[in-house]
Amino acid sequence: MSNIAISLLDLEEDASSNLSADDYQKKEGKWCAGCGDFGALNAVKRLLAKEQLKPEKMAFISGIGCSSRFPHYVNSYGFHGIHGRALPIATGLKLARPELDVFVVMGDGDCTSIGAGHWVHATRYNANMTVLLLDNNIYGLTKNQTSPTTPQGYKSNTSPRGSVLPPLNPLQVTLGVSNASFVAQTADWVPAHLYATLQAAYEHNGFSFVRILQRCPKFTPDVFEKQVKDPDYTEILTHENGVNAPGLERLFKAQRVHDPKDIDGARALAQRDDKLRLGMFFRDESFPVYNEVRAVPPVSAEEKVSRLNKEFDRYAV
Ligand code: SF4
Ligand code: MG
Numbered sequence: 001m002s003n004i005a006i007s008l009l010d011l012e013e014d015a016s017s018n019l020s021a022d023d024y025q026k027k028e029g030k031w032c033a034g035c036g037d038f039g040a041l042n043a044v045k046r047l048l049a050k051e052q053l054k055p056e057k058m059a060f061i062s063g064i065g066c067s068s069r070f071p072h073y074v075n076s077y078g079f080h081g082i083h084g085r086a087l088p089i090a091t092g093l094k095l096a097r098p099e100l101d102v103f104v105v106m107g108d109g110d111c112t113s114i115g116a117g118h119w120v121h122a123t124r125y126n127a128n129m130t131v132l133l134l135d136n137n138i139y140g141l142t143k144n145q146t147s148p149t150t151p152q153g154y155k156s157n158t159s160p161r162g163s164v165l166p167p168l169n170p171l172q173v174t175l176g177v178s179n180a181s182f183v184a185q186t187a188d189w190v191p192a193h194l195y196a197t198l199q200a201a202y203e204h205n206g207f208s209f210v211r212i213l214q215r216c217p218k219f220t221p222d223v224f225e226k227q228v229k230d231p232d233y234t235e236i237l238t239h240e241n242g243v244n245a246p247g248l249e250r251l252f253k254a255q256r257v258h259d260p261k262d263i264d265g266a267r268a269l270a271q272r273d274d275k276l277r278l279g280m281f282f283r284d285e286s287f288p289v290y291n292e293v294r295a296v297p298p299v300s301a302e303e304k305v306s307r308l309n310k311e312f313d314r315y316a317v
Contacts, residue, residue, distance in 0.1 A: 005071075005072070005078075005080040018052070019049055019052060019055075020049055021042070021045040021046050021048070021049040022045070023075065024045045024048045024055070024074055024076070025041075025045060025074070025075065026072065026074060026075045027072065027073060028073075029041055029073050030069065031066060031069075032216075032217060032218045033217070034215065034217040035066070035214075035215070035216065035217065035218070036134070036136065036188030036213075036214035037066060037067050037069075037070075037134060037188075037214060039188035039191060040067070040132065040134055040194070040212055040214065041070065041073055041074075042191070043191060043194045043195045044070075044074065044198060045074070046195055047195065047198045048076075050199070053076075055075050055076045055077075056076075056077070057099070057101060058076045058077070058100060058101040058102070058103065059076060059077040059078060059079065059090075059093060059100055059101075059103070060076055060077075060078040060079075060104075060105060061078070061081065061086045061089050061090040061093065061102065061103070061104050062078075062079070062080050062081065062104070062105045062106065062110075063081055063082065063083050063084050063085055063086040063106055063114075064080075064081075064082065064084075064110060064141065065083075065106070065107030065109060065134075065139070065141045066107060066134075066136075066140040066141045067105050067106070067110075067132075067134035067214070068080060068086070068105060068106065068110060068141075071105075079093075083114050083115070084111070084113070084114030084116075084118060085115065085118065086104050086105070086106050086110065086111075086115065086118075087106075087111075087121075088118050088122070090102050090122075090127075090129055091125055091127050091129075094129055094290075094291045095290070098128075098291045098295065101202075102128075102129040102130070103130045103131075103132070104131040104132065105132045105134065106131070106132070106133050106134070107133075107134055107136070107139075107140070107141075107147075108133065108134075108135040108137060108147045108148065108149040108170070109138075109139040109142075109145075111133050111170070112133075112148040112149060112170055112173070113147060116148075119173075119174075120177055123174055123177040123179070123180045123207055123209065124179045124180070126180070126207045126288060126290055127206075127289065127290040127291045128205050128206055128207070128291055128292075129207060129208070130201045130202050130210070131201075131207060131210065132198075132210050132212055133170055133209070133210065133211045133212065134188075134212050135149055135214055136214040136216035136219075136220055136223075137150050137151060137154070137167070137216070137220045138150055138156060138216060138219045140216050140218065143157065143219075144156050144157045144218075144219045145157055146158045146159040148167065149167045149168055149169075149170065150163045151163065151167055151223060152164070152165060152166050152167060154220070154223070156219070169271065170211050171183060171185060171211060171270035171281060172267065172270045172271055175263065175267050175270055175281065176267070179287050179288065180209070180282065181204070181206035181282075181283065181284050182201060182204045182206055182207065182208040182280075182282065182283050182284075183209050183211075183266065183270075183283075184197050184200065184201065184208075184209070184211070184243060184279065184280045184281060184283075185210070185211045185213070185277060185278055185279065185281065186198075186210060186211075186212055186213070186243070186279075187212065187214075187224070187234075187276070187278055188212055188213065188214050188215055189215060189224070189228050190234075190248070190278065192245040192247060192248060193243065193245045193278055194212065195245070196244055196245035197243045197245075197278075200280065200283075204283060206287060206289050213276070215228070224276075227276045231252045232253065232254065233275055234252055234254065234275060234276045234277075234278060235252070235255065235256055235276070235277050236248055236249075236255050236256070236277075236278055236279055237269070237277055237278065237279025237280060237281070238257055238279065239257055239258055239260055239279075239280065241259070241261070241280070241283065242258065242260050242279055242280035242283075243278075254275065256277075258279065258280075258281070260280040260282055260283040260284075261282075261283070261284060263282055263284075269281060
């Protein structure tokens, strides 16, 4: 049986004004208790309500994984596709229907393993879409296999003696792709920062890549435990053009001013592992956006008829 599922709207036609966050919830999320995916879904619903996005004017595209169940829970059009293929589907949709708001939700296995090639090229294409990587450092849906972001030494069903390789860093990879225009990191347990990051990502014209560190109490309960319990292990990146979530300075004493236009600084910060860093690493709206540079001007019906007639004339006897 195919994994592909297309989700359709569940709203009354005249109910598309003054929508609350709850109006964007199609059904209850079926994730484990305490799963960080709930926090991400709540933040997304808040964003949709703040922007009053029309459900019929947006689409959520996903691959396979726990977080890829998103399109079933958001009241919009959706496409729950196949493993690793969310990005080419979303890019095709954006090219065909540029007026739609396109959101992509992927897990770490989905994006950084089987979908890695698509990830690199979609980043370079820089089509205008909001891309969420929910990174819990494990394959959760298939019950505990090592993913590319699993910490070295971490035990799983596929690495019972511990993962032997250092993990892949999704920020470093994305920042290394030419034409990457927006790279940010946030965490499901800092809701104000998560929401502000999604807001900035949505407002950006281009491929907005947001890595959301996501708790998985089922299989990786301790990977973010230190940072969840003690804010001193986290540093917030601040800048007037970055992610601005007021009030965080009261909880997070470590703050660093980082200009999101500074690509070298972004790469240097992304590779450091002394602290967890949340914020905008890089943002530049001057890069080519694929759905704009590839846009085909609309052709009128008269022009189409005229072209057709010219074609017929070529074969007229
Ligand atoms: Fe969430 Fe982990 Fe449960 Fe999947 S296995 S629903 S990621 S807690
Ligand atoms: Mg995962």
